[in-house]
Amino acid sequence: MDIIRTEGLTKKYGSFTAVDGISFTVEKGTLAGFLGVNGAGKSTTVNMLSTLIEPDGGTAEICGMQLGKDNGEIRRRIGIVYQQNCLDDILTVRENLICRGVLHGASKKKAAESLERLSGILTLDDILGKRYGTLSGGQKRRCEIAAALMHTPEILFLDEPTTGLDPATRKDVWKTVEDLRKNTGMTVFLTTHYMEEAAAAGKIIIIGKGRIIDSGTPFELKEKYASDHVRIFCKPEAVGRISYKLAGMGFAPERTDLGLDFPVPSTIEAIEPLNEVRALADGFEVLQGTMDDVFLNAAGGVSPEK
Numbered sequence: 001m002d003i004i005r006t007e008g009l010t011k012k013y014g015s016f017t018a019v020d021g022i023s024f025t026v027e028k029g030t031l032a033g034f035l036g037v038n039g040a041g042k043s044t045t046v047n048m049l050s051t052l053i054e055p056d057g058g059t060a061e062i063c064g065m066q067l068g069k070d071n072g073e074i075r076r077r078i079g080i081v082y083q084q085n086c087l088d089d090i091l092t093v094r095e096n097l098i099c100r101g102v103l104h105g106a107s108k109k110k111a112a113e114s115l116e117r118l119s120g121i122l123t124l125d126d127i128l129g130k131r132y133g134t135l136s137g138g139q140k141r142r143c144e145i146a147a148a149l150m151h152t153p154e155i156l157f158l159d160e161p162t163t164g165l166d167p168a169t170r171k172d173v174w175k176t177v178e179d180l181r182k183n184t185g186m187t188v189f190l191t192t193h194y195m196e197e198a199a200a201a202g203k204i205i206i207i208g209k210g211r212i213i214d215s216g217t218p219f220e221l222k223e224k225y226a227s228d229h230v231r232i233f234c235k236p237e238a239v240g241r242i243s244y245k246l247a248g249m250g251f252a253p254e255r256t257d258l259g260l261d262f263p264v265p266s267t268i269e270a271i272e273p274l275n276e277v278r279a280l281a282d283g284f285e286v287l288q289g290t291m292d293d294v295f296l297n298a299a300g301g302v303s304p305e306k
Contacts (some may be wrong), residue, residue: 003028003155003187004049008058011044018044020210021058026203028154031181031188033201035295041210042191043083046159049189050080063154076105079148080157085140086147089133093124093143096132097150104151111150118146121183122176138169142176149180155187156180162194170194195291204291206298213298218291225297226289227263230270233283234259242277249273 004026011019019041026032036042047053049060051071060067063077087096094115101111119125122142127135132143141161148156158177162170174197181188190201198204199218206213206221214221232253234242242260246253251273253262259281264270270286 001028002026002061003063004032004061004189006049006058006060009045009048009055009060010057011041011048011053012056017210019048019055022207022210022212023058024205024212024215026187026189028187029181029185030202031178031190031200033198033204034189034191034207035195035198035204036191036207037299040207042207043159045207046080046157046189046191050078050157051075076151077153078155078157079151079153081141081144081148081159081161083160083163085144087132087140087143090131092129092131093135094128096143097146100147101150106151114150114152115146118149121180122146136169137165138172141165141169141173145173145176145180152184153186155189158188158190158192160191160193162192162197170197174200195295198295199291204294206295208299218294221294221298222289222291223266224294226291226293227265228267228270228289229261229263229287230274231256231258231285231287232260232274232277232281233285234281238280242280245277245280246273249276 002025007023008021009019009023010017010021022045034042034045044053048055049062049067051067051074054068062074065074065077067074091099097115098108098111101114102108106114119128122145124142124146127139132140135143162173165173177188178200180186190197192198201218203215204218204221205215232242239255239260243253246262249272251262253260267286267288274284
C-alpha cells in the first residue's frame with residue numbers, strides 16, 4: 001500500500017521552478033531516502049507534503065488523503081523533525097512535549113500518557129525536568145523526535161535530522177528512529193546529505209534541479225550507477241604479467257603502489273579474473289560500490305557534502 005503518492009507535483013517562486021512536476025510513491029512502513037544537493041528541491045517537497053506550502057501544480061495523496069483538500073486530517077497523521085531545533089529553550093522538556101501534545105488536539109491526560117510512553121522509548125526520563133536550552137545536541141534531537149511523535153503519526157518526515165551532530169550522536173539518533181519504525185510500522189521519509197544514512201533505506205529517490213533523477217533500492221541504484229573495484233596485491237615483477245592476463249579478458253587495470261586496481265560490473269564478476277591470476281598474486285580485496293558513488297554519478301558529479 002502506498003502511503004505517499006505524488007503526480008506532477010510542482011512549486012514555483014516567480015520565474016524559478018523549485019520543484020518541477022515530480023511523481024513518486026512511498027510504500028507504507030518503509031524508510032524512504034530523498035536525496036539531492038542543496039537547492040535540489042528536497043525541503044520544498046517536504047513542506048508541500050506536510051501542508052506548510054501550497055503546490056502550484058500536480059496532486060499528492062498522504063495516508064489516503066488528498067493534499068489541498070484534506071490538509072487538516074493530513075496534519076493529524078504526520079510528524080516532522082526539521083534541520084533546526086524548534087522547541088522552547090526556556091521550558092523544560094516535559095513542558096515542551098506536553099504543550100506539543102495539546103497543540104495536536106490531545107487532552108492534558110492523553111498528552112501525559114504519550115509522554116510517558118515516548119520517554120521510555122527515547123530514554124528521556126533523566127532529562128524531563130531540565131530546561132531544553134541546557135541540553136546537548138543529541139538530547140535535543142531526541143526531544144525533537146519525541147515532539148513529532150506525541151500524536152502517534154503514521155508518517156515521520158525527517159528533514160536532514162542529524163546535520164551538525166557528531167558521528168556517535170548520529171548513530172544513537174538513527175538507532176532510535178529505526179527501532180521506532182520497526183516496532184510501530186511507522187513510515188519514515190528522510191532527506192539527508194549523509195550517504196551512509198541513505199544506504200539503510202528501503203527505497204531511495206534522487207532529485208536534482210527540482211526533477212526526479214532516478215529511484216530504486218540501494219542495491220538497484222548501486223548496480224546502475226556504481227562499480228565494484230578489485231585490488232590485487234602483488235610483487236612489482238608480477239604486475240606486467242597480471243596486467244597482460246587481465247587485458248586479455250577485457251579488463252583495464254591501473255597500476256597502484258601495491259599492485260593493480262580495476263573495476264568490475266558486480267562483485268560476482270570478480271571471481272573469474274581473480275582465478276586467472278591467483279598464482280601471480282599475493283592477495284586481493286573487492287571494494288563494493290557505495291551510495292556516494294551512486295549519488296555522484298546520478299547527480300552528474302556534484303558532491304553530496306555541504
